Amino acid sequence: MDKLHQLLAQRGYRLTTARKEVFEILNTTETPITTASIGTLSKNIDRVSVYRTIKLFSDLEIIKLIPVGWKRQYELTSPFKSHHHHILCIKCRKLTDINSNDLEHFVTNLASTRQFTLIDHMFEIRGICQKCQQ
Numbered sequence: 001m002d003k004l005h006q007l008l009a010q011r012g013y014r015l016t017t018a019r020k021e022v023f024e025i026l027n028t029t030e031t032p033i034t035t036a037s038i039g040t041l042s043k044n045i046d047r048v049s050v051y052r053t054i055k056l057f058s059d060l061e062i063i064k065l066i067p068v069g070w071k072r073q074y075e076l077t078s079p080f081k082s083h084h085h086h087i088l089c090i091k092c093r094k095l096t097d098i099n100s101n102d103l104e105h106f107v108t109n110l111a112s113t114r115q116f117t118l119i120d121h122m123f124e125i126r127g128i129c130q131k132c133q134q
Helices: 002-011 017-028 033-039 047-059 099-112
Strands: 065-067 071-076 087-088 095-098 124-127
Touching: 002 017, 002 071, 017 033, 017 047, 033 047, 033 071, 047 071, 065 099
Parallel strands: 087 124
Antiparallel strands: 065 071, 087 095
């Protein structure tokens, strides 16, 4: 929570109850989560505060958008959670993290060989999980 407090303070924002609660929900979920789910899980804040907090966190790059079909899901970015990618089952919509140093090395080299300054990247694999194949 100290990192969040510092980041907000550096940008001229306070750590309000709503921001703290939304952050805690995002920090305790294993996978990306929708704004509606955050609203359901929040006990002390209204839906408008959830949406405003999500917008602020997105603008400040505290969270990132993970598009899953028509739904928008969010998860914390670094320094709160390590950089990773996702694999999505198109049938059950299960989203699984991919942590791969080989993939990161490939992306870095790809940008470098094209004399491209890499700022950010997203990589997602879509397919059908083993459970849904049966």
